[in-house]
Amino acid sequence: MKVRYLIKFSKESEIKFVGHLDLMRTIQRMMKRSGLPVAYSQGFNPHINLSLAQPLAVGIYSSGDYFDAPLEEDVPELKVKEALNQSAPPGIRIFEVVKIKEEDDHQKVFKSMAVIDAAKYTIRIRYKNTDLLNEEMKALFEMKEWNIVKKSKRQEKEVDIRTMIKDIEYKVVEKILVIEAVVSCGSRENLSPELIAQFVKIHTTNWDSEAFTDIKRQEMYAALENKLIPLYKFVKMR
Amino acid sequence: MNRISDDILSKVEKPSRYTGGELNSCTKDKESIQIRYAFCFPDVYEVGMSHLGMKILYYVLNKREDTWCERVFAPWPDMEKLMREKNIQLYGLESKDSLKEFDFLGFTLQYEMSYSNILNMLDLAGIPVRASKRSEDDPVVMFGGPCAYNPEPLYDIADLFVMGEGEDVINEIVDLYKEVKGKGKAYFLRKVSAVAGVYVPSLYEVEYRDDGTIEKFYPKEEGVPKKVKKRIITDFNNSVYPDKFVVPYNEIVHDRIVMETFRGCTRGCRFCQAGMVYRPVREKHADRLIADAEKLLKSTGYEEISLSSLSICDYSDIQNLVFSIMEKYEKEKVGVSLPSLRIDSFSVELIKQIQKVRKTGLTFAPEAGTQRLRDVINKGVTEKNLIDSVSSAFKSGWSTIKLYFMIGLPYETEEDIMGIADLAQKVVDEYYKIPKEDRKKGLKVNLSTSIFVPKPFTPFQWEPQIRMEDISDKIKVLRSSIKSRQIFYSWHETPVSYLEAVFARGDRRLCDVLVKAFEKGAKFDGWTEHFKFDSWKEALEESGVEGDFYAYRKREYEEILPWDFIEIGVDKRYLISESEKAKNAVATQDCRLGCTNCGVNVNLEGKCFEGAVSN
Numbered sequence: 001m002k003v004r005y006l007i008k009f010s011k012e013s014e015i016k017f018v019g020h021l022d023l024m025r026t027i028q029r030m031m032k033r034s035g036l037p038v039a040y041s042q043g044f045n046p047h048i049n050l051s052l053a054q055p056l057a058v059g060i061y062s063s064g065d066y067f068d069a070p071l072e073e074d075v076p077e078l079k080v081k082e083a084l085n086q087s088a089p090p091g092i093r094i095f096e097v098v099k100i101k102e103e104d105d106h107q108k109v110f111k112s113m114a115v116i117d118a119a120k121y122t123i124r125i126r127y128k129n130t131d132l133l134n135e136e137m138k139a140l141f142e143m144k145e146w147n148i149v150k151k152s153k154r155q156e157k158e159v160d161i162r163t164m165i166k167d168i169e170y171k172v173v174e175k176i177l178v179i180e181a182v183v184s185c186g187s188r189e190n191l192s193p194e195l196i197a198q199f200v201k202i203h204t205t206n207w208d209s210e211a212f213t214d215i216k217r218q219e220m221y222a223a224l225e226n227k228l229i230p231l232y233k234f235v236k237m238r
Numbered sequence: 239m240n241r242i243s244d245d246i247l248s249k250v251e252k253p254s255r256y257t258g259g260e261l262n263s264c265t266k267d268k269e270s271i272q273i274r275y276a277f278c279f280p281d282v283y284e285v286g287m288s289h290l291g292m293k294i295l296y297y298v299l300n301k302r303e304d305t306w307c308e309r310v311f312a313p314w315p316d317m318e319k320l321m322r323e324k325n326i327q328l329y330g331l332e333s334k335d336s337l338k339e340f341d342f343l344g345f346t347l348q349y350e351m352s353y354s355n356i357l358n359m360l361d362l363a364g365i366p367v368r369a370s371k372r373s374e375d376d377p378v379v380m381f382g383g384p385c386a387y388n389p390e391p392l393y394d395i396a397d398l399f400v401m402g403e404g405e406d407v408i409n410e411i412v413d414l415y416k417e418v419k420g421k422g423k424a425y426f427l428r429k430v431s432a433v434a435g436v437y438v439p440s441l442y443e444v445e446y447r448d449d450g451t452i453e454k455f456y457p458k459e460e461g462v463p464k465k466v467k468k469r470i471i472t473d474f475n476n477s478v479y480p481d482k483f484v485v486p487y488n489e490i491v492h493d494r495i496v497m498e499t500f501r502g503c504t505r506g507c508r509f510c511q512a513g514m515v516y517r518p519v520r521e522k523h524a525d526r527l528i529a530d531a532e533k534l535l536k537s538t539g540y541e542e543i544s545l546s547s548l549s550i551c552d553y554s555d556i557q558n559l560v561f562s563i564m565e566k567y568e569k570e571k572v573g574v575s576l577p578s579l580r581i582d583s584f585s586v587e588l589i590k591q592i593q594k595v596r597k598t599g600l601t602f603a604p605e606a607g608t609q610r611l612r613d614v615i616n617k618g619v620t621e622k623n624l625i626d627s628v629s630s631a632f633k634s635g636w637s638t639i640k641l642y643f644m645i646g647l648p649y650e651t652e653e654d655i656m657g658i659a660d661l662a663q664k665v666v667d668e669y670y671k672i673p674k675e676d677r678k679k680g681l682k683v684n685l686s687t688s689i690f691v692p693k694p695f696t697p698f699q700w701e702p703q704i705r706m707e708d709i710s711d712k713i714k715v716l717r718s719s720i721k722s723r724q725i726f727y728s729w730h731e732t733p734v735s736y737l738e739a740v741f742a743r744g745d746r747r748l749c750d751v752l753v754k755a756f757e758k759g760a761k762f763d764g765w766t767e768h769f770k771f772d773s774w775k776e777a778l779e780e781s782g783v784e785g786d787f788y789a790y791r792k793r794e795y796e797e798i799l800p801w802d803f804i805e806i807g808v809d810k811r812y813l814i815s816e817s818e819k820a821k822n823a824v825a826t827q828d829c830r831l832g833c834t835n836c837g838v839n840v841n842l843e844g845k846c847f848e849g850a851v852s853n
Binding site: 015031035090 | 243244245247248253254257259260261485487488489535536537538539540541570571
């Protein structure tokens with residue numbers, strides 16, 4: 001009997017530039033090295049049926065990412081965690097392993113990507129000079145709508161990103177603007193943290209155009225009775 | 239230590255080329271080691287990381303407690319630009335320390351067109367490109383790999399060259415270095431010139447005749463060996479092999495486990511340098527390979543094992559090896575790939591059994607279009623071999639066939655060129671002979687040609703390369719001879735192969751050309767988008783060097799060739815007799831069927847077919 005596990009992991013800062021497909025391949029190899037009874041798909045091209053909750057953009061790292069994967073047998077969660085941490089490459093750590101209970105009434109396979117509602121990000125923007133920054137941020141927070149043009153492959157359209165921000169705070173530490181935000185994430189509604197950074201840059205001055213904007217995903221959440229619950233807890237409560 | 243900031247990394251293509259920190263990469267405490275070695279591959283990360291020689295030597299050197307070996311690749315021009323702007327010196331991927339801080343820089347010479355990258359890499363580290371201009375503080379720069387068999391165009395870039403297989407000699411060199419450390423570079427170089435397989439170019443002198451050929455080549459000092467003999471591993475079955483590979487985060491060219499099944503090749507194709515310089519044939523036993531594969535699968539998590547050699551179906555225990563691996567890892571879904579298929583039905587049968595999905599086309603290399611020319615080059619393949627192979631491939635569900643040929647081979651006529659089109663057509667005809675229900679739809683015959691480059695230590699080392707303008711004509715003839723719309727012809731018509739020919743058989747005078755071309759910005763010459771022929775033409779002109787002298791000139795057997803002082807084990811006498819046989823289109827048998835007296839078993843300590851189950 002196949003058992004699916006939800007696994008919370010980090011994509012460390014040192015591998016932030018590794019793309020989604022390369023990260024998937026890296027996780028597959030980590031699983032192969034672990035010696036766990038990994039389950040493979042049937043058919044001509046057998047592979048590990050791995051699914052990542054929400055792909056991270058190149059350049060963004062994370063201490064709260066999730067993938068789910070099947071094993072051929074029921075292995076204790078702690079053992080899975082240990083085995084994966086031992087086989088993990090330097091840029092990945094495993095924090096939580098939770099067995100996913102199958103739903104009784106219908107045979108639907110749980111997919112973490114389907115239950116995600118929100119994610120928390122820390123965004124760090126470097127400024128050359130922060131004298132005006134507090135004033136500018138105050139003005140920005142007074143704006144009712146945060147309209148910005150969102151470019152996708154097919155179209156450009158103006159969106160109000162404020163409606164997708166569930167919580168946002170900022171502080172200025174030395175010459176860095178540190179924003180912490182909980183925003184919509186997942187297949188229903190998704191706000192890219194890069195868009196927030198872009199919006200802030202449009203409405204502030206003196207940011208360092210040579211500097212890399214550092215973005216870290218902290219956690220991912222599912223909604224339960226109007227509360228946002230970290231995904232690994234949500235799976236246990238369900 | 240350099241800090242490669244995110245500000246920089248975010249601006250370049252594929253940043254993981256420059257960050258290191260991959261699984262199984264080796265870090266050591268700088269305080270606890272005595273020798274720092276940088277293994278440098280003069281091409282981009284994804285290419286260099288696929289190179290087996292680097293994996294082996296990285297492992298051999300890091301096994302030593304006194305040595306830390308790191309990896310270095312040529313930064314892509316976008317990164318190079320930023321490094322120069324921000325004054326970041328080229329660094330070892332593991333420590334991020336500048337190459338200047340290393341004891342050794344070891345470059346591998348895989349193809350001539352990477353030479354400009356070597357100079358660029360030295361320069362990026364702030365190290366003078368010419369050995370004669372470097373100081374005591376600069377690292378020892380050493381070269382090895384197949385192109386080291388004609389070291390002369392790099393004579394003033396290298397401090398030393400290594401001829402042949404590096405596993406043992408690298409330890410001897412490092413040991414000696416450690417022993418005489420502090421006595422100066424000149425002292426070390428003089429000492430190391432006595433190590434078998436080592437060539438120190440600064441200890442030799444060349445004199446030329448008025449016609450540009452070599453008059454004399456000799457050691458400058460008493461006691462420096464007159465000849466340099468290639469090194470080989472004698473007990474290949476027990477030779478050292480890594481139990482782990484560095485596993486990159488981003489995809490590389492050969493992203494899989496490589497098992498080296500045997501060295502050398504017995505076929506004796508007359509155009510092939512590898513076939514001559516890697517002799518004698520020595521095999522590893524299947525059980526050794528299976529044991530190594532087990533360790534590598536565990537340490538890397540790779541899903542594919544590639545069985546490497548010059549001609550995999552010549553491995554004496556191939557069936558056993560392939561099926562043992564497949565069976566053992568059936569549950570883990572590990573695939574086996576065979577990268578060098580012979581043109582015969584046995585090979586097709588084997589690949590059919592291991593490749594469940596006919597994902598990619600099958601590739602065959604008849605090399606020449608007529609039987610006469612295949613006999614000239616001693617490619618022991620007949621038209622019947624090819625037709626039987628493709629017929630069996632079509633019946634097994636393949637519908638894409640790739641065919642490789644060379645143009646510009648010695649003694650080639652128009653008939654031979656038209657023969658290429660003719661052979662491709664016969665492959666098409668063979669497809670239609672098979673009943674519709676037994677073959678897969680969508681036939682594609684991908685035909686490609688490359689331009690022949692005569693190489694040192696082959697029976698064709700005396701032959702002129704065909705002129706660039708004649709190549710155009712031949713390609714035209716071939717294009718107009720192709721009738722079927724199922725044949726897709728692609729070709730390279732580029733002066734790169736001219737330069738390759740110049741450097742492959744060049745002498746010391748080409749070193750100036752190389753330095754000039756580098757100064758004019760030459761880099762990544764093997765990459766079409768970066769190759770600038772004009773820089774090279776100017777460099778040749780300004781150095782007063784005639785490229786045609788090296789590429790287009792027919793040499794006499796009596797001439798002293800720039801690489802004559804190197805002994806590869808195969809006798810010159812044998813190369814001459816092979817060259818004569820080529821003239822008369824007489825084939826030489828595969829030496830598994832009986833010794834052809836090339837001399838390697840007499841001249842070197844290695845036995846032919848060492849380790850083979852049968853031959």
